[in-house]
Amino acid sequence: xxxxxxxxxxxxxxxxxxxxxxxxxxxxxxxxxxxxxxxxxxxxxxxxxxxxxxxxxxxxxxxxxxxxxxxxxxxxxxxxxxxxxxxxxxxxxxxxxxxxxxxxxxxxxxxxxxxxxxxxxxxxxxxxxxxxxxxxxxxxxxxxxxxxxxxxxxxxxxxxxxxxxxxxxxxxxxxxxxxxxxxxxxxxxxxxxxxxxxxxxxxxxxxxxxxxxxxxxxxxxxxxxxxxxxxxxxxxxxxxxxxxxxxxxxxxxxxxxxxxxxxxxxxxxxxxxxxxxxxxxxxxxxx
Amino acid sequence: xxxxxxxxxxxxxxxxxxxxxxxxxxxxxxxxxxxxxxxxxxxxxxxxxxxxxxxxxxxxxxxxxxxxxxxxxxxxxxxxxxxxxxxxxxxxxxxxxxxxxxxxxxxxxxxxxxxxxxxxxxxxxxxxxxxxxxxxxxxxxxxxxxxxxxxxxxxxxxxxxxxxxxxxxxxxxxxxxxxxxxxxxxxxxxxxxxxxxxxxxxxxxxxxxxxxxxxxxxxxxxxxxxxxxxxxxxxxxxxxxxxxxxxxxxxxxxxxxxxxxxxxxxxxxxxxxxxxxxxxxxxxx
Numbered sequence: 378x379x380x381x382x383x384x385x386x387x388x389x390x391x392x393x394x395x396x397x398x399x400x401x402x403x404x405x406x407x408x409x410x411x412x413x414x415x416x417x418x419x420x421x422x423x424x425x426x427x428x429x430x431x432x433x434x435x436x437x438x439x440x441x442x443x444x445x446x447x448x449x450x451x452x453x454x455x456x457x458x459x460x461x462x463x464x465x466x467x468x469x470x471x472x473x474x475x476x477x478x479x480x481x482x483x484x485x486x487x488x489x490x491x492x493x494x495x496x497x498x499x500x501x502x503x504x505x506x507x508x509x510x511x512x513x514x515x516x517x518x519x520x521x522x523x524x525x526x527x528x529x530x531x532x533x534x535x536x537x538x539x540x541x542x543x544x545x546x547x548x549x550x551x552x553x554x555x556x557x558x559x560x561x562x563x564x565x566x567x568x569x570x571x572x573x574x575x576x577x578x579x580x581x582x583x584x585x586x587x588x589x590x591x592x593x594x595x596x597x598x599x600x601x602x603x604x605x606x607x608x609x610x611x612x613x614x615x616x617x618x619x620x621x622x623x624x625x626x627x628x629x630x631x632x633x634x635x636x637x638x639x640x641x642x643x644x645x646x647x648x649x650x651x652x653x654x655x656x657x658x659x660x661x662x663x664x
Numbered sequence: 665x666x667x668x669x670x671x672x673x674x675x676x677x678x679x680x681x682x683x684x685x686x687x688x689x690x691x692x693x694x695x696x697x698x699x700x701x702x703x704x705x706x707x708x709x710x711x712x713x714x715x716x717x718x719x720x721x722x723x724x725x726x727x728x729x730x731x732x733x734x735x736x737x738x739x740x741x742x743x744x745x746x747x748x749x750x751x752x753x754x755x756x757x758x759x760x761x762x763x764x765x766x767x768x769x770x771x772x773x774x775x776x777x778x779x780x781x782x783x784x785x786x787x788x789x790x791x792x793x794x795x796x797x798x799x800x801x802x803x804x805x806x807x808x809x810x811x812x813x814x815x816x817x818x819x820x821x822x823x824x825x826x827x828x829x830x831x832x833x834x835x836x837x838x839x840x841x842x843x844x845x846x847x848x849x850x851x852x853x854x855x856x857x858x859x860x861x862x863x864x865x866x867x868x869x870x871x872x873x874x875x876x877x878x879x880x881x882x883x884x885x886x887x888x889x890x891x892x893x894x895x896x897x898x899x900x901x902x903x904x905x906x907x908x909x910x911x912x913x914x915x916x917x918x919x920x921x922x923x924x925x926x927x928x929x930x931x932x933x934x935x936x937x938x939x940x941x942x943x944x945x946x947x948x949x
Contacts, residue, residue, distance in 0.1 A: 398858070409756035412749050413771050416829065419786035420778055426789060437792045477684035488677035496681060503692050505879070505935065506928060507887025509904045513924040514695035516911060517702040539691040542684055600780050602890065603904075607911060619781040623894060627785060635782035642777035643770075650766040 420639065427632035434626030446629040450637075453630045459618035460634055462530070466614060467598040470537035475591040477538070478545025479583070485546070486553040504543045511540060512607035519608060528610025536604050541594040548593060552586030596642065703921035712917060720922040728906050728923060735902040736930070738817075738892075739885035742824040746832035746881050747874065749825070754837040755866075772833045780827065784894050787823050788814065791895070820900045823891035831880035839873025840866070875942050883931055903927055 426436055430443040451457040485496060503511060515536050519526040526532055560582070564574040602616040609617055619631055703720055705712040725732070757768045775783055790797055791813040801807040813819055843866060851861040889904030903923060910920035 405752055405756050406760065409753045409760075409768075412753040413768065415749070415826075416771055416775055418790065419783050419826065420774060422786040422789045423778055423782055426786075437789050438794055477687055480680040481684040484677040484680035488680075490674070490677040496685060499685060499688050499693070503688065505883055505931075507883055507904070507931065509887040509889065509907050510699075510924045510928045511692070513907055513911060513920060514699035515691060517698040517917065517921060518691070518695040520917070521698055521702070535691055538687060542688060546684075596776060600776065602780055603887075603908075607908070616779055616781050619779065619785070623781065623785060631782060631785075635779045638779065639774075639777045643774060646770050646773075646777075650770060653766065654763070 423632050423639070424636045427629055427636045429629050429632075431629060436627045436629045436632065446633050450630050450633045453628050455613060455618060456615075456628075456630055456634065459613040459615045462612060463599045463615040466530070466533050466537055467595045470534055470541060470598050471591045471594040474538045474541035474594050475545050475587055478542045478590065479549050479587055481542070482546045482549035482553055486550055486556075500543050500546045503540055504547075508540075508601075508603040509607075512536070512604035515539070515604070516607045528608060529612045532608045532610070533605055533612060533614065536608050537598045537601065540601070540604060541597055544593055544597065545587075545590040548590035549583060549586045552583055556582065592645075599638065699921050699924060702917050703925050705918045707918075709915040709917070717918065720918050721926065724919050724922045725926060727919075728903060731901055731903045731906050732923075732926065732930070734900070735886045735904065735927070738821050738824060738900075738902060739882050739888075741821050742828065742885050743832070743878050743882045745821070745825040746829050747878065750829060750833040750836060750877070751874075754833050754840060758837060758840040758843075769834075769837065772837075773830050775826070776830055781890060781894070784823055784827065784890055787819065787826070787895060791819055814895065815897045815900075817896070817900055819895040820891050823895045824885050824888055827888070827891065828881045828885050831884070832877040835876035835880060836870060836873035839870045839876075843869050871942075875938075879935070879938070886931060887927060 426439070427446055428442050428444065429436055429439055430441045430445070431438070432440055481496070481500065484490070485493060485500075515532070519528060519532055526535075561574050561578050564578045565571075569577065599615065601614075602620065605614055606617055606620065613621070615634060622628065622631060701714060702712070704714060704717050706715045706717040706720075707713050753768075753772075757765055761768050778786075789795065792798065793812055793814065798807065798811070798813055801813070802809065802811060807813070847865055847869070848861055851865045852858075856864065886902075887904050889902055889908050892900045892902045892905050903926075907920050907923050907927070910916045910923070
């Protein structure tokens, strides 16, 4: 706008300010990329050291390249069982928490009822409580009801469902709020009953949100240490195994498992990014 | 079935809620009650007795106020570090990264895909005494001849900051992404410099993200004990370390329970004060 009003002055000033803006832009870019490098550095280290051939019990200093750790990933006693337990707990807890959380989200978004804000609070509180307190309180429950609960697989499962549910509610709620109710009304007008409408209209529309919520839940579950540690008894998940190992020796096989989990997760996520990118381009091309 | 739902519309929300809320009540609310019950007991494992032992709280506080203070100090510093690192990054992603946006967002959450304990152990590699970082710092005399990074407050705080970084970055990104760019154009049309436009339009509009981010970072950071355990020494031990050790090693459940309550109480009070200052509607969204 200034350029139009005062062409002579702005071209000279514009050059200086443009150079200034250019420098500022790049300072920001450099800073942003440096932070990205900081975020990636430990990941690179984890993957790199999965190929290390350590001399001692600890895998902290680079000694030499080997593929043995990947080939014999389960040669360390207990590591395979721990990974299997993590996957089992993760799958079970995620399925249960996704169902429970989706139902709560539907009630909160779709209905006005007495106790709605209390429900919101009950969902919000576990997310704003430090994990150590969540884990500690569950442990006191289990310690005081040993007739019903013995620490182990079941108590880990119970704990995981408990802390995943809130995240599912939040994720699915966000999707339901932007949901066009006319679609359901149309289905009902065409003679579908509530259950058919739910099955044929509602469920397909919120399925992506449920999928996102369950991926998040699964990630939270296989990564959880604090709550699991307090409530696991002698059962070991992968993070518990790592904790035990960190005190005596850290075999590179730990890095192998962590790298494998990372690579699978990142492959899924990258696939999703590119899929969105492609479908965005396709819709752009269509218009 | 259909007629059932129609006839009992008032009942539907409660039926939907029932299983989930029951689970949260049984395994979140009821345990809090048990934690309270345990915190007022006295005796020695395994013979605890409920005696309204309120002195547990004052004893726990006077014995472990140092660890409590340290927890909030470390969490505060780590939260500030996260904010300083995250804001420019997500600003850049939201306004400058163009088609690469999603890829950089993925980079923010990528650390979450590496098991928490393993990514913390990776800092042991990076900060190791014989590692390149320490050697470089010794060469340029930032560190002394046998100066270390491991087993220091620096290591613990940077570990915490690294581990909770995405909790800060993502909410800020969401609030920045929602900003209508026409607002910024309008500010420029009204002769605001880009600094003014940032300070008076972008920053206030991203405030909800900053508020959510600081809470989501600070709360788990204050309860963390993994970074202190793996990257620090007992000199860096936080309240989480004490609670964990009392529960699992010294089997002193009443002290552990009362410390957990103190931690949660301080956080809740802080949350309320924070809500007063920034406005409650910003907290719950």
